[in-house]
Amino acid sequence: MSGAGAGRAQVDDWYARRTWHDVTWSATDLVRAKGDRRVAVVLPALDEETTVAGVIRAFLPLTLRQGPGLGPLVDDVVVVDSGSTDRTVEVARAAGARVVTREEALPEVPVRPGKGEVLWRALRATDADVVVYADSDLVDVHASLVVGLLGPILREEGVHLVKAFYARPLRLEQTTQRAGGGRVTELLARPALATFAPELGGIVQPLGGEYAGTRELLEQVPFAGGYGVEVGLLLDTLALVGLDAIAQVDVGVRKHRHRDLLSLGVAAQEIMLTIARRTAGLELARAVARGGPGADGGVDLVQFDQGPDGRWVQETTHVMVHDRPPMADVTAALRAGAWPAGVEQRSA
Numbered sequence: 387m388s389g390a391g392a393g394r395a396q397v398d399d400w401y402a403r404r405t406w407h408d409v410t411w412s413a414t415d416l417v418r419a420k421g422d423r424r425v426a427v428v429l430p431a432l433d434e435e436t437t438v439a440g441v442i443r444a445f446l447p448l449t450l451r452q453g454p455g456l457g458p459l460v461d462d463v464v465v466v467d468s469g470s471t472d473r474t475v476e477v478a479r480a481a482g483a484r485v486v487t488r489e490e491a492l493p494e495v496p497v498r499p500g501k502g503e504v505l506w507r508a509l510r511a512t513d514a515d516v517v518v519y520a521d522s523d524l525v526d527v528h529a530s531l532v533v534g535l536l537g538p539i540l541r542e543e544g545v546h547l548v549k550a551f552y553a554r555p556l557r558l559e560q561t562t563q564r565a566g567g568g569r570v571t572e573l574l575a576r577p578a579l580a581t582f583a584p585e586l587g588g589i590v591q592p593l594g595g596e597y598a599g600t601r602e603l604l605e606q607v608p609f610a611g612g613y614g615v616e617v618g619l620l621l622d623t624l625a626l627v628g629l630d631a632i633a634q635v636d637v638g639v640r641k642h643r644h645r646d647l648l649s650l651g652v653a654a655q656e657i658m659l660t661i662a663r664r665t666a667g668l669e670l671a672r673a674v675a676r677g678g679p680g681a682d683g684g685v686d687l688v689q690f691d692q693g694p695d696g697r698w699v700q701e702t703t704h705v706m707v708h709d710r711p712p713m714a715d716v717t718a719a720l721r722a723g724a725w726p727a728g729v730e731q732r733s734a
């Protein structure tokens with residue numbers, strides 16, 4: 387089996403074992419499974435006054451007792467403010483969340499901007515054993531998102547990071563397209579991971595901001611600054627504890643505020659730098675051996691879409707790129723009656 391083939395078999399095996407398409411557990415099941423572990427939901431927020439209260443209200447019911455003789459599933463809902471200049475802090479407090487600023491979370495260390503900074507400092511804003519991160523710009527969000535994420539981490543052995551996956555409609559001013567959201571994911575993160583970290587090729591939403599992690603893991607890995615934080619966590623988790631420590635759960639549909647293309651371009655650059663920094667040491671040969679570019683230099687790009695029945699299907703495209711040699715070299719060789727290097731000969 388070619389390098390690419392061997393890598394793909396590993397990814398398909400992981401996908402079959404660590405992907406949950408249906409949430410068959412309840413909050414009550416999870417309260418029983420969690421034992422004495424503490425769970426926190428962390429909401430990073432930068433100027434989210436219009437949406438943060440809705441997200442908080444969606445998750446607060448999980449902080450109530452989940453049945454007779456049972457405690458809460460979530461012990462803490464905390465908004466970590468990222469230097470908001472609007473009324474995010476007041477609105478979040480009024481909605482019932484604890485609010486911590488970046489400075490309060492870790493006063494000893496000067497603050498840097500960016501999403502990664504807030505998620506990193508959040509580990510000092512709560513003492514929970516399991517942390518669920520969710521964006522504060524979500525709309526139409528439900529507690530089932532958190533219940534879904536906590537299933538594998540509280541019920542399965544060896545799972546330390548659980549990524550949500552979902553359909554991502556692109557909500558434009560006038561219309562909403564069924565899919566089309568996750569523009570940086572589809573145009574940059576997925577192809578880059580397929581090339582440099584093909585083991586992660588089974589992750590449906592690598593950039594998604596909704597995921598659960600154990601403190602045991604999260605305190606052992608670096609947090610990439612800015613918008614590279616999600617892809618950095620995936621690469622560092624893979625390197626530290628292996629692919630089997632990662633799982634993913636289908637939680638339905640995710641709607642959020644969409645930023646414009648230019649600001650996504652900046653996020654894309656942060657993500658590219660994060661990937662490059664964590665894979666720069668790998669020669670392409672090792673990437674090939676791990677299922678990256680095949681012997682022909684091509685890459686199997688696996689994309690995910692939902693069929694008419696709503697089930698997720700994988701679509702694989704073998705992507706090849708052939709560089710053409712400098713034309714000056716081609717012209718000179720042909721003039722000299724020689725055949726230019728790197729240019730296939732026309733078959734007879």
Ligand SMILES: O=c1ccn([C@@H]2O[C@H](COP(=O)(O)OP(=O)(O)O)[C@@H](O)[C@H]2O)c(=O)[nH]1
Nearest residue numbers: 430431432434468500501504521522523645
């Ligand atoms: O410096 C930052 C940038 C973003 N965020 C928060 O991180 C989440 C995701 O950010 P954004 O919606 O800008 O990313 P997108 O989903 O558009 O890529 C949101 O809750 C933001 O408020 C933050 O706390 N600090």
Ligand SMILES: O=C(O)[C@@H](COP(=O)(O)O)O[C@H]1O[C@H](CO)[C@@H](O)[C@H](O)[C@H]1O
Nearest residue numbers: 567568569570571593594595613644653
């Ligand atoms: O997935 C993506 O391509 C971007 C942009 O999503 P949209 O094209 O606005 O739906 O959103 C994600 O990326 C960020 C990292 O750049 C994460 O921090 C966000 O949580 C996630 O929404």
